[in-house]
Amino acid sequence: MTLAPLFAGRASRMRASEIRELLKLLDQPDIISFAGGIPDPAMFPHEAFRQAYADVLSGPGADAALQYQVSEGYLPLRRWLAAEMGRLGVPCDEGNIFITSGSQQALDYLGKLFVSPADTVLVTWPTYLGALQAFNAYEPHYERLTPAGGNMTPEAYRAAAAKAGGRAKFAYLVPDFANPTGETLSRAEREDVLDLAAGLDAAVIEDAAYQALRYDGEPVPSILALDCARSGGIEAARTIYCGSFSKILAPGLRVGWVCAARTVIEKLVLAKQASDLHSPSINQIVIHRVAETNYASQVAKARLHYGARRDRMLEALDATMPAEVAWSRPEGGMFVWMTLPPEIDTTELLARAVAEARVAFVPGHAFFADGSGRNALRLSFTLADDRAVGEGIPRLARLIAAG
Amino acid sequence: MTLAPLFAGRASRMRASEIRELLKLLDQPDIISFAGGIPDPAMFPHEAFRQAYADVLSGPGADAALQYQVSEGYLPLRRWLAAEMGRLGVPCDEGNIFITSGSQQALDYLGKLFVSPADTVLVTWPTYLGALQAFNAYEPHYERLTPAGGNMTPEAYRAAAAKAGGRAKFAYLVPDFANPTGETLSRAEREDVLDLAAGLDAAVIEDAAYQALRYDGEPVPSILALDCARSGGIEAARTIYCGSFSKILAPGLRVGWVCAARTVIEKLVLAKQASDLHSPSINQIVIHRVAETNYASQVAKARLHYGARRDRMLEALDATMPAEVAWSRPEGGMFVWMTLPPEIDTTELLARAVAEARVAFVPGHAFFADGSGRNALRLSFTLADDRAVGEGIPRLARLIAAG
The missing domain is CATH 3.40.640.10 (Type I PLP-dependent aspartate aminotransferase-like (Major domain))
Structure with missing residues (x-):
């Protein structure tokens, strides 16, 4: 038997997101991914966590x-x-x-x-x-x-x-x-x-x-x-x-x-x-x-680290993107939002970006309750080091310019 | 303003359980509680957890x-x-x-x-x-x-x-x-x-x-x-x-x-x-x-430890409970289920058990989808050491016998 006919009506609204599918691309080492909105593990306070788990499990609060x-x-x-x-x-x-x-x-x-x-x-x-x-x-x-x-x-x-x-x-x-x-x-x-x-x-x-x-x-x-x-x-x-x-x-x-x-x-x-x-x-x-x-020192560290990455990405976008492309200039966070000419469908663009330019992003329509936004895309700069931005953004720009 | 009028219909079904209230009783040191169905912290593999967290956070998988x-x-x-x-x-x-x-x-x-x-x-x-x-x-x-x-x-x-x-x-x-x-x-x-x-x-x-x-x-x-x-x-x-x-x-x-x-x-x-x-x-x-x-050694340890506690509780029940009380003889798990004469409401009994006998359990009706089972109660033996059983079960038996 299959249990699918027993699922509630709301189950039909449960769908895998593109982000999930895109995260799988991160496993391919030659893809430069601007897709996942995830923190840079280099920023994790490893030693503080190691110490805290050890202290808690050795102390009177272990139980x-x-x-x-x-x-x-x-x-x-x-x-x-x-x-x-x-x-x-x-x-x-x-x-x-x-x-x-x-x-x-x-x-x-x-x-x-x-x-x-x-x-x-x-x-x-x-x-x-x-x-x-x-x-x-x-x-x-x-x-x-x-x-x-x-x-x-x-x-x-x-x-x-x-x-x-x-x-x-x-x-x-x-x-x-x-x-x-x-x-x-x-x-x-x-x-x-x-x-x-x-x-x-x-x-x-x-x-x-x-x-x-x-x-x-x-x-x-x-x-x-x-x-x-x-x-x-x-x-x-x-x-x-x-x-x-x-x-x-x-x-x-x-x-x-x-x-x-x-x-x-x-x-x-x-x-x-x-x-x-x-x-x-x-x-x-x-x-x-x-x-x-x-907490306070982590906030300070994160601001410096991600702030520099945002700057680098905006510089690369300024230097390489065709004139008909617009993007946001965020004062913080993890994301730049890019709007392409209306005739470009970013889901199709993604397939080509991965296949031809080895670059990934998240197509914009995933973020619209009505599925619109087909000519927009999201770039995350948190995991993008100088090399990734220096190579990946020009490749993406060339792909867009080629139409 | 209060947001309560905005809650969905299902919110009216969200209710605090008696178990939650009863767990608070555990904080009173002179209460012998057979209420919470929770494992004995003495059984936790503390050293294995300490080692595992340390190894994971020191190794290549820390990120x-x-x-x-x-x-x-x-x-x-x-x-x-x-x-x-x-x-x-x-x-x-x-x-x-x-x-x-x-x-x-x-x-x-x-x-x-x-x-x-x-x-x-x-x-x-x-x-x-x-x-x-x-x-x-x-x-x-x-x-x-x-x-x-x-x-x-x-x-x-x-x-x-x-x-x-x-x-x-x-x-x-x-x-x-x-x-x-x-x-x-x-x-x-x-x-x-x-x-x-x-x-x-x-x-x-x-x-x-x-x-x-x-x-x-x-x-x-x-x-x-x-x-x-x-x-x-x-x-x-x-x-x-x-x-x-x-x-x-x-x-x-x-x-x-x-x-x-x-x-x-x-x-x-x-x-x-x-x-x-x-x-x-x-x-x-x-x-x-x-x-x-x-895992295998923990299962073996838990069986010995909790099995002995179950035995002790059943012996104490056999030795002290009035004839009109019946209870289950579980082959495992954490619980003994007790059925009292139909005229006894175990929610009322609990109030008296806590006030007069300093003993706690979970009233049975909480476990019935229709709220019946008012003359039943649940005893957990996992946290009950020899002293708790040796003192607590006779006290509960005397309270029930006194009617």
């Missing part, structure tokens, strides 16, 4: 590190994060912090908590592919969020949501150095998003995965900080902040967090208890130790 | 241990598990193995994959509370599964499922030393479950969390092994096997696995990619190392 844990997460880590959020302008305590297995898990749980089938979720066009994948399981309708000016009013969104059969539950966005565009919302745009959400009586999910990775320009307050300031405090805030240690310490331990009103945290704890009990005890304890000693 | 991973899991661990499943009578390869963050996560993903609202799930009365919590998010209707004889035919189940508004998707059960009853299904009962599932054209979820913990009696083949034998191989099997390292190595790393037909594994990989990308890389690598060297 607790190997045993079951409470679903909300390791208390000292939650306290450390509450203090860190305080430094970001979000006064809160450990009751507002929930530990997740990477910030991806927060997106899954928030979809589960908020979205009934046919409810509306507002996302930018394009947006983080993993967010679309996480939300898809809960069968939302998507509407386009245009933080940088658009003509949709709360009333128009409300009508569209009702027509789709539900209501607008939240707006999801990556306000700093977005995946995939690299763009950062201004303070005024963030305030506009909060106004829109207030008009819709909806939540805001602020995906802050890249927030610490600023290479130049002035920091913009987080949406949650602006929300706390206008609403009088975190318990009255509609914004749910999702953070991650993956980009600053290491992704392989899978530790992220949510900062939000207790009403939301308490439901997320129940969702986690039902879905995986808790994130690994030992990893939370180790992340706490390494964060206490190394 | 990979801290980096993102493929969603299906670490290949050498999947190969090791495929060989282990072969020893259990399930010929398969790594394509049939999927790594989860504990077997709890498998239950969440299987609920997500199979259950549309109002579909029917068959569970025993009582069953594992965490399974009910995991499935509840997908809004199933529950019907009672009676593997040890019952008068429901496939036609009757089919009619009940249709009346509830969906169809029977799977039967879930813990065939070895069940949580909470401690009972083990005979080979004939397992074959009957497969017959029923075939008649219903439904899947079978075999939760094998305790399978290795047999203290006496003869092993019974796993349902998946029986299914492979009758259906001709794992790709034609309807059974989905969920395993866990939590009871044999340690729960704090959160590593479990699913063994099933590729049709199912491929969908689970997509579910995981959308929900937390992958289980922590470093923990999978460490579990593989420790399993290679210590």
